[in-house]
Amino acid sequence: MLSPFRVLHPTTIEEASSELARLGDQAVIYAGGAELVLLIRNGLIQPDYLVNIKRIPGLDGISSNNGEVRIGTAVTHRRLETDPVIHARLPALAEAESHVGNIRVRSQGTLGGNLCFADPHADPGTALLVYDASVEIGGANGGRQLPLAEFLVGTYETALQPGELLTEVRVPPLADGWRAAFLRIERFYRPTANVAAALSVREGKVDAVRLAVGCVGPKAMRLTELEGQLHGASLQEADRMLRDSKPYLTEKLEPVSDLLGSAGYKITITSVLLARALEQAAQGNGGAH
Amino acid sequence: MIDELERGVKTLETTSVTITVNGTPWKGEIPVEDVLLDVLRSRVGLTGTKRGCESEVCGACTVLVDGAPISSCSYLAFEADGKAVTTVEGLADGDVLDPLQDAFIRNVAAQCGYCTPGQLMAAKALLEDNPSPTYDEIAHWLTGNICRCGCYPAIATSILEVAAEKRA
Numbered sequence A: 001m002l003s004p005f006r007v008l009h010p011t012t013i014e015e016a017s018s019e020l021a022r023l024g025d026q027a028v029i030y031a032g033g034a035e036l037v038l039l040i041r042n043g044l045i046q047p048d049y050l051v052n053i054k055r056i057p058g059l060d061g062i063s064s065n066n067g068e069v070r071i072g073t074a075v076t077h078r079r080l081e082t083d084p085v086i087h088a089r090l091p092a093l094a095e096a097e098s099h100v101g102n103i104r105v106r107s108q109g110t111l112g113g114n115l116c117f118a119d120p121h122a123d124p125g126t127a128l129l130v131y132d133a134s135v136e137i138g139g140a141n142g143g144r145q146l147p148l149a150e151f152l153v154g155t156y157e158t159a160l161q162p163g164e165l166l167t168e169v170r171v172p173p174l175a176d177g178w179r180a181a182f183l184r185i186e187r188f189y190r191p192t193a194n195v196a197a198a199l200s201v202r203e204g205k206v207d208a209v210r211l212a213v214g215c216v217g218p219k220a221m222r223l224t225e226l227e228g229q230l231h232g233a234s235l236q237e238a239d240r241m242l243r244d245s246k247p248y249l250t251e252k253l254e255p256v257s258d259l260l261g262s263a264g265y266k267i268t269i270t271s272v273l274l275a276r277a278l279e280q281a282a283q284g285n286g287g288a289h
Numbered sequence B: 001m002i003d004e005l006e007r008g009v010k011t012l013e014t015t016s017v018t019i020t021v022n023g024t025p026w027k028g029e030i031p032v033e034d035v036l037l038d039v040l041r042s043r044v045g046l047t048g049t050k051r052g053c054e055s056e057v058c059g060a061c062t063v064l065v066d067g068a069p070i071s072s073c074s075y076l077a078f079e080a081d082g083k084a085v086t087t088v089e090g091l092a093d094g095d096v097l098d099p100l101q102d103a104f105i106r107n108v109a110a111q112c113g114y115c116t117p118g119q120l121m122a123a124k125a126l127l128e129d130n131p132s133p134t135y136d137e138i139a140h141w142l143t144g145n146i147c148r149c150g151c152y153p154a155i156a157t158s159i160l161e162v163a164a165e166k167r168a
């Protein structure tokens, strides 16, 4: 049994935002409910109001304009896993989405719910980071945009302020010649560690690279220092540098031991996954940009 | 009827819904916090759908909403208003079993049978989505349907056989 609540169905972002501001702690945003229903069932939260955002028109679309892909917050994992635009333009995201939970979680849960819940054991954020995604936030004072890397603050923590909601994820195109890949390892249904790589190779050397890791520490993160060091390295050298990156990863990722794996295990496996993701991206196995 | 004694706390809001369950419209006034599993079992009276983990992990509660498999244990029932819900009771056509049910029996794809309604519904959704799945695709699709009796090989064989029958 769930503790009782009322459900509000705003039809505009402004209305949702003003209801959230008015009700404060009594209200929570409700999207797919895949996470929220469990939180309520387990007594972790006892909201008086759910603010259902799924009836706000325009939050469940996927569009592509001049190469930029825009994904509404209420788009489900299943749709992202199967959508032709996502497959063509963001194959590493499609791959990440195909691993989320199980087919039922993917049918019910939304991308926005995933990012806003900010569970560190999540997949889409890791892939979106190597695409340099940003998020669009709606609120009483209009919208604001933030890089995803700044939106994700920590475990169960985002940059959302009271009265604000995530409305859209925007992903700029990768330049020609870039390739991306996503890999994850799991013991249970949630990932133990995941990585994403986006790469451009020139004459057998790393021209530019973006790397991201999720699930190891409190949030998914880009590895900017390591990215810089790989510039100009041959693919073979880059492979070795990634396999040798454990000290850096330990410092950078603040690994947490949990039921899914010990901190040491996660760091070791991450260094291997990074090397494999780079190789996959180099071979184009992760798909074209 | 889920009464307030069992519920322990008073409902704040109810809503009237019309849900097409296995082809037949069901109308009712339900508390907004009721999950589909409880409405199906206690209000509609269909107890084929099982309660397991209540955490979206085991799949015993799998039903289809407009064709999509969901965990009815964690899906608010008001969302099914105006939609079509298929439960295990909706698979057979009178006394004629669904080919998947026949194949499960033939291959002994159940021991205790507790997970079976969920396995069947997940399998049904898979074949709608992908009429010729490979073994790996079956395994990936069914990762969220746990069978503590370990009937996985027989379940996969059943799905492969039904897919082959349909092709023939």
Ligand SMILES: Cc1cc2nc3c(=O)[nH]c(=O)nc-3n(C[C@H](O)[C@H](O)[C@H](O)COP(=O)(O)OP(=O)(O)OC[C@H]3O[C@@H](n4cnc5c(N)ncnc54)[C@H](O)[C@@H]3O)c2cc1C
Residues within 6 Å of the ligand: A028, A029, A030, A031, A032, A033, A034, A035, A036, A037, A038, A053, A073, A099, A100, A101, A102, A105, A108, A109, A110, A111, A112, A113, A114, A116, A117, A121, A122, A123, A124, A160, A164, A165, A166, A167, A189, A190, A191, B055, B056, B057
């Ligand atoms: C069994 C199980 C396995 C899972 N496995 C994985 C996995 O392998 N990988 C993975 O990445 N995830 C996994 N998840 C998490 C899953 O992806 C999320 O539960 C789901 O995407 C949440 O989306 P939702 O729409 O259902 O969110 P809801 O449950 O509706 O909301 C989740 C939270 O986000 C807030 N929220 C939702 N939308 C917005 C918005 N637009 N603006 C502001 N706040 C908002 C809500 O208030 C709530 O706090 C798993 C979940 C379960 C239950």
Ligand code: FES
Residues within 6 Å of the ligand: B050, B051, B052, B053, B054, B055, B056, B057, B058, B059, B060, B061, B062, B071, B072, B073, B074
């Ligand atoms: S009871 Fe719903 S998934 Fe286990």
Ligand code: FES
Residues within 6 Å of the ligand: B109, B110, B111, B112, B113, B114, B115, B116, B146, B147, B148, B149, B150, B151
């Ligand atoms: S048959 Fe017993 S749990 Fe699957």
